[in-house]
Amino acid sequence: MSNDLSHALQAQVKEALANKQTLAIIGGQSKKFLQTPVATSTLELVNHSGVIDYQPSELFITARAGTPLSEIEHLLAEHQQLLASESPHFSRGENLATLGGTIACGYSGSRRPFSGSLRDHVLGVRILNGEGELLTFGGQVMKNVAGFDVSRLMVGARGTLGALLEITLRVMPKPEAEITLRFECSLRHSAQCMVDFMHQSLPLSAMAWLEGAVFIRLQGTERVIQNAKQKVGGELMTNSPHFWQSLGEQTHPFFHAQSPLWRLSMPPSSHLEIPEQALFVDWCGGLRWWHTDKSEDEVKKMAAKQGGYAYLFRDAVPVSGDVPPAHLLALHQRLKKSFDPQCIFNPGVMGDSV
Amino acid sequence: MSLSNITRGLLIAQLKKVLSKESLLQEPETMRPYECDGLSAYRQLPGVVCLPETVEQVQAVMRICYALKVPIVPRGAGTGLSGGALPDSAGVLLVLTKLNHILEIDTQNFCARIEPGVRNLALSDVTRPLGLYYAPDPSSQMACTIGGNVAENSGGVHCLKYGLTVHNVLGLKIITVEGELLEIGGKTLDSSGYDLLALLCGSEGLLGVVVEVTVRLLPCPEYAQVLLAVFDDVAKAGSTVSHIIAAGIIPAGLEMMDKLVIQAVEDFTHAGFPKHAHAILLCEMDGAKTEVIEQISRVQDIMLQSGAFELRVAKDEAERALFWKSRKSAFTALGRLSPDYYCMDGTIPRRSLATVLTRIAALSEAFNLPVANVFHAGDGNLHPLILYDANREGDLKQTERLGSQILELCVSVGGTITGEHGVGIEKLGGMCMQFTSSELTQFLAVKTAFDEQGLLNPGKAIPTLHRCAEFGAMHVHQGQLTFPELERY
Incomplete structure (x- = not known):
């Protein structure tokens, strides 16, 4: 369904400003494990939807924020293309995730170390800032250095800097084929194993460690893949797409554990003393998922000690997710004010201070 | 507007306390080399030139300027083409070229920590023997500095596949206008809070002064090959570009030169370009050898179908280097015309x-x-x-x-x-x-x-x-x- 509600949404923001209300920006509500904003009113984006421009040979797609992510992925697949960041839906099979919500959360999937993060692929945005102004930044071209990179700043800002209305993303060709190979490997040896694979000029598109094995995904043409397979060996997995999807969407049995789930972004080769069964390593080591009952302080300190950072991703109750680090808090607050001086958008979603 | 004598006197007296004699230039003749960057049509002598050697000195200079409300223009090698480092007559020109140390090459985590004055090419020169390189390669890479690359979000001929500076920076240390040191990101593939790295890359020195950069290093591709296609019509070459991308191929680089450039470049490098050509496309593929060979063959077909009248695959590494040298020397060659x-x-x-x-x-x-x-x-x-x-x-x-x-x-x-x-x-x-x-x-x-x-x-x-x-x-x-x-x- 195609529907441009820009002006109605703008009117709503202006009304909220006039009445000193705050607004919770609502998309498809797929990420209910995150705390909802504490606001007096809502700004519903789901009906502001539709693909505006898609030029396969130009490698970009522009769509309204409320467009279901699945709709975009299907359209791209029809043209043998994809969103290279492999961002998760977390929709539990219901197609809830919207493009806007996906950008606002900014998560990237297993392809991230090889094809870039979601923010890497954002080329332009149209937003409503906290003063109800319709603003356009970036564009539809890859190289563009006119003005500050506001488009990418919006990624992961969880709607605190403005309501995303339209987003232009770079799209990439879909590889002809993919396979996944499994190699028995202890956690302790996994980092070196991954470093070695990195140096072998393989057509890699994912590399992970789980339950005593390293998994590598190869992509490209059949010939290229077969050639790479011969070079590295390993055990061929029969359910490659499903395997990676279940890890990305967190439906894999690993994620069924009851303990709180922590997300740790780490230097890829850094070592953390974590029990093997409680850990899933993605992004060639750059991302660790850990089920643990340890205290927030303890997990954060462990990550920080090795040059990374951590936040609670899922728990029995909604969590706040990523919040700005203390040493950058003042800057975050000033940036927030520069976009949303009255602080009307999504109060409390990035901690109480932003 | 220029600095009042009183402010200038005060400024210099304070700067002298934190900088060595060689790091503080105040006479017109010593400041002259800094009066412009790569856009030489605009020139201006700065109030003073500071060439700090340590992060602490940068911080001290910033604090002094902040207290005296003196503007600061940061500068790297001065190769920028838009006048971003044009001095302010009432301000300090903060030249960061003496901060030129490679602090760490981390082969396990595929990154390097470097100071802003490190030259772009110098970094890859050091890391290549380790099988790693830094992808963004602006044509000024011989001279331009990483700090300047961050400020301008520099690209280069390979950014079609490997992205711009913003895609290859993992962490930054900046000095704020108040003189505070802020650490953003690190050796991780993302960082906490707002994406300040994206905001700082390409901010042209308006938001802070970069004093350390953590860049991503990529494994050197096993094989690279370049294809040269000659056209009798610029429009044909233009549509060939779209056809290659539409076929699902992302070359490492895809460059075009028109007739005037081809002639100038040929006179300059003697790479053997046909002078009667109206357009040349250079298309580079890199990666696993089988993959590259396969893609080269596909691109050849596309180019012929799109009307290329001559195709050449670089016969060896030396010819590949020559093709690229021709492309990268285009500006210089045109300068002779x-x-x-x-x-x-x-x-x-x-x-x-x-x-x-x-x-x-x-x-x-x-x-x-x-x-x-x-x-x-x-x-x-x-x-x-x-x-x-x-x-x-x-x-x-x-x-x-x-x-x-x-x-x-x-x-x-x-x-x-x-x-x-x-x-x-x-x-x-x-x-x-x-x-x-x-x-x-x-x-x-x-x-x-x-x-x-x-x-x-x-x-x-x-x-x-x-x-x-x-x-x-x-x-x-x-x-x-x-x-x-x-x-x-």
Whole structure:
């Protein structure tokens, strides 16, 4: 369904400003494990939807924020293309995730170390800032250095800097084929194993460690893949797409554990003393998922000690997710004010201070 | 406006306490080499030049300037093409080239921590023996510094596949205008909170001074091969670019040169380019050897179908290097054809390549000024070079009018006024063309969040609304950009 509600949404923001209300920006509500904003009113984006421009040979797609992510992925697949960041839906099979919500959360999937993060692929945005102004930044071209990179700043800002209305993303060709190979490997040896694979000029598109094995995904043409397979060996997995999807969407049995789930972004080769069964390593080591009952302080300190950072991703109750680090808090607050001086958008979603 | 004698005296007295004698230049003759960057039509002697050798010295200089409300213009190697490092006569020119140490090469985590004054190519030179390299390769990579690359979000010939600086920076240490050291990101693939790395990359020194960069290093590809295709028509070459991308191939680099460039380059490098060609495409593939060979063969087919009349695959590494040398020496070669040239930097959607090139040719004829086109065709980043003679009455004015019309053309087909050279002092008028006053106001608000008093690189990158109003008026009445407060040479 195609529907441009820009002006109605703008009117709503202006009304909220006039009445000193705050607004919770609502998309498809797929990420209910995150705390909802504490606001007096809502700004519903789901009906502001539709693909505006898609030029396969130009490698970009522009769509309204409320467009279901699945709709975009299907359209791209029809043209043998994809969103290279492999961002998760977390929709539990219901197609809830919207493009806007996906950008606002900014998560990237297993392809991230090889094809870039979601923010890497954002080329332009149209937003409503906290003063109800319709603003356009970036564009539809890859190289563009006119003005500050506001488009990418919006990624992961969880709607605190403005309501995303339209987003232009770079799209990439879909590889002809993919396979996944499994190699028995202890956690302790996994980092070196991954470093070695990195140096072998393989057509890699994912590399992970789980339950005593390293998994590598190869992509490209059949010939290229077969050639790479011969070079590295390993055990061929029969359910490659499903395997990676279940890890990305967190439906894999690993994620069924009851303990709180922590997300740790780490230097890829850094070592953390974590029990093997409680850990899933993605992004060639750059991302660790850990089920643990340890205290927030303890997990954060462990990550920080090795040059990374951590936040609670899922728990029995909604969590706040990523919040700005203390040493950058003042800057975050000033940036927030520069976009949303009255602080009307999504109060409390990035901690109480932003 | 220049520094008052009292402020200057006070400033120098304080700077002397933190900098060595060699790191503080205050005489016109010693400051002369710093009066311009790569855009040499704009020149200005700074109030003083500081060349700090340590991060602590940068911090101390910033604190002194902040206390005295003295503007700071950061500068790397000064290779920028938009006047972003043009000095402020009332300010300090903060030159970061002495901070040139590679602090750490971390082969296990595929990254390097380096100081801002490290030259782009010097980094890859050091890491290549370890099987790693830094991907962004602006054509000035011999000289330009990483700090400058961050400030400009530099690209290069390989950014179609490997991205711009913003895609290859993992962490930054910056000194804020108040002199505070902030650490953003690190060796991780993302960082906590707002994406400040994205905001800082390409911020042209308006938000902070970079004193350390953590860059991503990539494993060197096993194999690289370059294909050269010759066309008798620029439009055919233009549509070939779209056909390659549409076939699902992302080359590592895809560059185009037109007739004027081919002739100039051939005279300069003798790479054996056919001089009667109207356009040449250079297409590079890299990766696993089987993959590269397969892709080269597919691209060859596409090029022939799209009308290439001659195809060459570099026969060895030396010829591959020669092909690239020709591309990278295009500006220098053109410099021999004409006393002066003016380099544009618009980006357009690839589908408009043929149309825009045809319209540029028509404009070139109408203005009676030759325009050479050499550009990153794969990402639609044009570098039309207007050849002119500054000593000929009216030539520069005509050149600027033509340049402005080319940029308007880029914006009108959905492109941008600058793909990789930055706005600097040069394209402030273009910014008024591309953005609305609300958008410019938002940019200024972001600037204020970092630098309330506007001391960091003032008057660059983001025009004030007043400036735009002035520009708009002039634009209507005279149809040209002028910056009355700037001296012209």
